[in-house]
Amino acid sequence: MELQIPYEVTARRDTGVNNAKLGIWLFLASEVMLFGGLFAAYVFLRMGADAWPGMMIPDTTEMALRADQVLSVPLATLNTMILIASSVTMVMSWASLKLNDFKKYKLYMGLTILLAFGFLIVKTFEYGSKFGHHLYPETNMFLAVYFVLTGLHAIHVTGGIIVNAYFWGPGAKMWTRGNERDKAHFTNRIEVAGLYWHFVDLVWIFLFPTIYLL
Amino acid sequence: MADNSHASAPEHAHGANGEVADGHHHAGFWRTYWFSTDHKVIGIQYGITALLFLLFGFGLMLLMRWQIASPGVEIPLLGALTPELYNQFGAMHGTIMVFMGIVPLAVGAFGNYVVPLQIGAPDMAFPRLNMASYHFFFWGGVVMLGSFLVPGGAAKAGWTSYPPLANIETMGQTFWLVGMVLLITSSLLGAINFLTTIIQLRADGMTFFRMPFFVWAQFITAFLLLLAFPPLEAAGILQLSDRLLDTSFFLPSGLVTADGVLDVAGGGSPLLWQHLFWFLAHPEVYVLILPAMGIVAEVLANNTRKPLWGYRLMVYSLIFLGFMSFIVWAHHMFITGMGTAISAFFQVTTMIISIPSVVILSALVITLYGGSIRFSVPMLFALGFLPMFAIGGLTGLPLGLAPTDIPLHDTYYVIGHFHYVVAPGTILAMFAGIYYWYPKVTGRQMNNTLGHIHFWGSILCMNGIFFPMLIQGMANVSRRLFDGGLAYSFSEPVLHYNSVMSVASFLLLAFQLPFIVNFFMSLKKGKKVEKDNHWDATTLEWSAAPTPPVGHGNFVTVPTVYHAPYEYNMPGSGKEFVAQNDALSAEPLPETVEA
Numbered sequence: 001m002e003l004q005i006p007y008e009v010t011a012r013r014d015t016g017v018n019n020a021k022l023g024i025w026l027f028l029a030s031e032v033m034l035f036g037g038l039f040a041a042y043v044f045l046r047m048g049a050d051a052w053p054g055m056m057i058p059d060t061t062e063m064a065l066r067a068d069q070v071l072s073v074p075l076a077t078l079n080t081m082i083l084i085a086s087s088v089t090m091v092m093s094w095a096s097l098k099l100n101d102f103k104k105y106k107l108y109m110g111l112t113i114l115l116a117f118g119f120l121i122v123k124t125f126e127y128g129s130k131f132g133h134h135l136y137p138e139t140n141m142f143l144a145v146y147f148v149l150t151g152l153h154a155i156h157v158t159g160g161i162i163v164n165a166y167f168w169g170p171g172a173k174m175w176t177r178g179n180e181r182d183k184a185h186f187t188n189r190i191e192v193a194g195l196y197w198h199f200v201d202l203v204w205i206f207l208f209p210t211i212y213l214l
Numbered sequence: 215m216a217d218n219s220h221a222s223a224p225e226h227a228h229g230a231n232g233e234v235a236d237g238h239h240h241a242g243f244w245r246t247y248w249f250s251t252d253h254k255v256i257g258i259q260y261g262i263t264a265l266l267f268l269l270f271g272f273g274l275m276l277l278m279r280w281q282i283a284s285p286g287v288e289i290p291l292l293g294a295l296t297p298e299l300y301n302q303f304g305a306m307h308g309t310i311m312v313f314m315g316i317v318p319l320a321v322g323a324f325g326n327y328v329v330p331l332q333i334g335a336p337d338m339a340f341p342r343l344n345m346a347s348y349h350f351f352f353w354g355g356v357v358m359l360g361s362f363l364v365p366g367g368a369a370k371a372g373w374t375s376y377p378p379l380a381n382i383e384t385m386g387q388t389f390w391l392v393g394m395v396l397l398i399t400s401s402l403l404g405a406i407n408f409l410t411t412i413i414q415l416r417a418d419g420m421t422f423f424r425m426p427f428f429v430w431a432q433f434i435t436a437f438l439l440l441l442a443f444p445p446l447e448a449a450g451i452l453q454l455s456d457r458l459l460d461t462s463f464f465l466p467s468g469l470v471t472a473d474g475v476l477d478v479a480g481g482g483s484p485l486l487w488q489h490l491f492w493f494l495a496h497p498e499v500y501v502l503i504l505p506a507m508g509i510v511a512e513v514l515a516n517n518t519r520k521p522l523w524g525y526r527l528m529v530y531s532l533i534f535l536g537f538m539s540f541i542v543w544a545h546h547m548f549i550t551g552m553g554t555a556i557s558a559f560f561q562v563t564t565m566i567i568s569i570p571s572v573v574i575l576s577a578l579v580i581t582l583y584g585g586s587i588r589f590s591v592p593m594l595f596a597l598g599f600l601p602m603f604a605i606g607g608l609t610g611l612p613l614g615l616a617p618t619d620i621p622l623h624d625t626y627y628v629i630g631h632f633h634y635v636v637a638p639g640t641i642l643a644m645f646a647g648i649y650y651w652y653p654k655v656t657g658r659q660m661n662n663t664l665g666h667i668h669f670w671g672s673i674l675c676m677n678g679i680f681f682p683m684l685i686q687g688m689a690n691v692s693r694r695l696f697d698g699g700l701a702y703s704f705s706e707p708v709l710h711y712n713s714v715m716s717v718a719s720f721l722l723l724a725f726q727l728p729f730i731v732n733f734f735m736s737l738k739k740g741k742k743v744e745k746d747n748h749w750d751a752t753t754l755e756w757s758a759a760p761t762p763p764v765g766h767g768n769f770v771t772v773p774t775v776y777h778a779p780y781e782y783n784m785p786g787s788g789k790e791f792v793a794q795n796d797a798l799s800a801e802p803l804p805e806t807v808e809a
Contacts, residue, residue: 003337003766007414019339019414026406030444037445037490041452044486045463051481137459141481144461152451 009185024192028199035203038152042145042210053142067212070135071146072126076212079122080204086115087201090164090194097187102175105190109168112197116161123154146211153207156200163193251341252766256348257327258655261648263348264319267355268641269726271310274303276719282698283716297696301370302362302386304694308373309390312502313397314355316640320505321401321439322351324647325408325432327655331755332426334417334773334795337766339410347403354396361389372694374491377464377484381456382471391454398447401439408436417754419775423529424794426753426779427515427522430529431508434536435501442497442540449490456482485550492543500539502636503603504532506643507574510596513646514578516751517593518585519790521780524577531570531577538567548616549623557616564614571607575600590749591665595646598673599639606634609684624694627687630680638676645672645729652733653748654755657762658740664732671725678718682711750791752781757793 011018050058054066093108130136130143137147167190174186250256280287281295288294295303326344330337338344361368366384369375380387412433416425425433452463460478464487467480515522522528544552544560579600587593609631612618622628645668652660689708691699698712699705746761758773773795781792 003341005337005339005341005415006335007339012414015413017414019410022413023340023343023406023410026409026440027402030402030405030440033441034444034448037448037493038451040445041448041463041486041490044489045481045483048483049481050467137455137461138479140479141462144455144459144463144479147459148452148455148461148463 009181009188018188020188020192021195024195028195031199031203035206038149039206039210042149045141045145049141051140067142067214070142071212072129073212075122075126076208079119080208082115082119082122083201083204086112086119087198089115090197094187094190094194097175097183097190102172105175106168106172109164109190113161113164113168116157116164119157120154120161123150149207149211153200153203156203160193160197160200163196167193249345251337251345253326253330253338253341253344254655254763254768256344257323257325259348260318260322260326260351261324263352263355264315264323267310268315268319270359271307271315272723272726274307274310276723278303278307279716279719281696283712285697285700298367298370300696302368305369305372305375305390306358306362309358309369311636312373312498313394314351314358316502316636316644317401317498318351319644320502320640321404321408321432321435322348324428324505324509324644324651325404325435328651328755329408329429329432330411330415331654331759331763331768332429332753333412333415333420334754334758334769334775335411335415336768336772338407339414340407343403343407347400347407350396350400350403354393354400357389357393357396361386361393364389374495375453375487376491377453377456377487378466378469380453380487381464382476388454388457391450391457394450395447395454398443398450401443405436405439405443408432409440412436417773417775420754420794421775423526424775424778426508427511427525427528428505428508430532431504431511434532435504437536438497438501438504438539442494442501445490446494449487449494452490453487485547485552488547488550489544492546493540496543496546497536497539499632499635500535502640503571504535506599506603506640507578509643509647509650510578510599512753513592513596513650514581515780515782516650516749517588517590517596518581519588519782520581520585521778521782521784522577523580523583524573525778525780528574528577531573535567535570535574538563538570542567542614545614545619548619554616561615565611568607568611568614575604575607590649591660591662591669592646592650594666594669595642595649598669599643599646602634602638602642602673602676606631606636606639609634621690622687624692625687626683626691626693629693630683630687633680633683637680638673642673642676645669648733650749651755652736653743654761655763656737656740658736658742659748660736660740661732664728668725668729668732671728672722675718675722675725679715679722682708682715686711747793752777752791752793753779754794758795 005019006012007018008020009018011021015022046052049055051064053064053070055064056062057064089108089111093105093112096102096104096108127147130147135143137144167186171189172186174182174189178186247255247259250259277289277292277295278300280289281300286294326338329335358368364385366386368386369380369383369390371380371383371387375387375390412425412429416422452461455461456463456465462478462480462482464484465476465478465480465482466484469476469478469480511522511528542560542563544556545564548557548560582597609627613622613628613631649660649665652658686699686705686708687693689705691702691705691708695701699709743761746759747756748761749756751757754773754775759769764770774797775794776797777792777794779794781787781794783790784792
């Protein structure tokens with residue numbers, strides 16, 4: 001009953017990739033369009049806005065607080081470093097599999113997941129302090145953009161945690177109980193999960209300056 | 215060869231004329247028919263679900279047409295239509311037909327079933343994603359239909375869900391958005407799957423320019439779905455947040471509704487939604503039409519017994535059209551006041567994009583020239599597509615130019631135009647596909663007489679519905695009137711068309727009955743096909759795969775491709791047609807030349 005799909009593990013000669021790798025790149029292309037649409041919306045709304053952090057408040061001589069005064073840049077910087085570190089450990093986990101070192105894989109993948117949780121915890125504190133100051137998504141357009149874009153990114157982080165946790169736990173049976181082909185297949189899966197994880201990291205690299213600093 | 219592990223096709227012999235050997239002896243009903251990972255089963259799931267949705271959406275339209283022709287007259291069993299209900303039906307008719315009817319039928323059903331067979335693949339590249347794609351679609355549909363039952367009823371802001379109206383709508387609009395997110399997820403998974411399958415799983419010798427035109431059409435369609443849907447998803451997320459988190463992405467400051475000034479932060483832009491929406495929805499138009507063109511190309515080549523005229527030209531046109539479809543969206547927005555410079559840009563791109571469509575249509579017409587045409591039922595539908603799509607396309611030109619669009623905007627003319635493209639255009643092509651591939655799927659033929667009744671009745675009635683719309687539109691009757699224009703004196707000269715259109719639409723329903731009867735009756739009583747290659751076709755699904763299919767795996771031996779897709783009556787071949795995998799009259803493969 002189980003049907004073998006060609007190029008599940010090995011690369012096709014004329015395209016040079018296996019199916020999953022092509023699939024994840026296509027998925028990331030659509031993700032680029034999703035976040036691209038949201039960034040475009042941000043530009044559109046900001047250009048048309050009467051009031052925005054760092055702009056003169058209409059009919060007054062006062063300037064509104066700058067974005068970096070409304071939001072917490074130190075926490076966001078911390079989160080940036082956490083995510084970059086998690087990208088590094090993600091690569092290390094894949095490289096460990098390439099070197100046939102499953103224990104190291106478990107270690108690095110575990111670290112990746114912990115760092116991702118760390119990111120979410122910092123994010124929770126950040127959101128909490130905003131709510132504490134009565135800053136909500138409905139308060140103004142800037143905060144609406146902030147909460148929705150970083151919120152959607154946090155959902156992507158959560159998705160990454162679920163995928164990585166699966167490969168750290170039950171999904172790893174493919175390696176521990178598998179033959180050489182299964183091991184190669186599992187290594188591909190980690191590479192594909194890694195591509196997604198780097199993309200999530202990259203989105204944050206764009207979000208951080210756009211929302212917190214500009 | 216690089217990897218031929220898929221040679222292990224099912225081993226059961228395919229019995230005398232289509233006794234389907236069941237490959238899944240231990241798999242239960244649910245696993246075989248509901249949670250199947252076989253692209254053929256999933257294709258059928260998509261097909262049946264989409265046809266049911268089409269029927270439902272058609273039903274909504276019939277109720278509206280009843281109301282338009284005789285405003286306020288009670289409908290049997292349902293009573294008189296309220297304006298709220300009319301608006302729900304209008305919004306949901308569009309949503310259902312586009313996102314839950316045509317696209318799943320054209321891409322989910324035909325694409326899923328036919329593409330792997332035509333390229334010589336054992337299945338889609340990601341069978342489980344394929345299953346997930348269907349289930350997302352199904353539950354998206356359930357949420358959409360379920361929205362009729364929530365307080366306030368289904369979405370009422372039109373299929374385009376323009377804010378600020380959509381923002382302040384009842385709960386049905388939230389359901390609409392959630393349903394859309396599910397449908398978008400489904401089409402995203404499908405698109406990734408199609409692209410990977412077509413790029414990775416082509417059989418040996420199946421180069422890109424040996425792919426049937428239908429596969430090319432699905433390929434470009436998948437790119438459109440992959441890249442155009444996410445911005446609508448972004449817009450949907452923003453609107454959801456407007457509705458659930460009280461943000462005001464689409465709400466301007468100081469908006470006044472029936473309840474006074476809205477208490478929101480404001481500063482948002484309704485225009486932003488239109489940009490994001492049409493960035494999807496214009497490519498979506500090509501998602502609706504490209505698979506239809508693909509089906510028509512298959513049927514025409516097969517029934518004229520000639521190669522497609524200008525196959526490469528058609529493929530290049532497809533690629534160009536796919537690219538251009540991303541930069542024409544604002545021609546839907548000429549009256550939003552976005553400025554003449556931007557209008558001029560989008561007018562130019564819109565005129566440019568009409569060229570590849572005309573090239574493809576012309577190539578299809580030229581293909582007919584000098585052919586010995588078999589007027590089979592699928593061929594009738596394919597032939598019907600040509601003039602209907604031409605009317606649809608030509609009536610679109612005035613809408614693509616701002617000066618003529620301004621008076622025509624939001625009138626029945628617009629409805630007439632795009633229904634000509636989608637209803638007598640795409641839907642006729644879908645029927646062509648059903649009649650063409652029915653013997654493939656079931657091993658039995660559909661009844662010819664019923665097919666003829668279905669075709670002539672449908673094409674006549676469709677014109678009876680949609681042509682008067684063009685006339686009414688030019689008399690400036692608005693497309694959204696609950697009473698069909700009764701309240702406005704200027705619509706009086708064209709008001710009598712309302713009953714013509716309504717009678718035609720009920721007759722159209724009557725003419726679908728022969729199809730429905732034919733579809734089910736032929737399953738049991740249709741004449742069995744006499745050979746695998748029922749239509750004497752050249753493409754792999756007929757020439758290399760058994761008819762009907764033998765369970766999961768598609769090919770008994772994996773085909774190798776030696777020929778272009780449509781070698782009918784080729785000079786020098788000495789044959790009436792040369793199948794793509796015909797090794798005997800083969801040109802050598804490129805690889806062997808190198809060796």
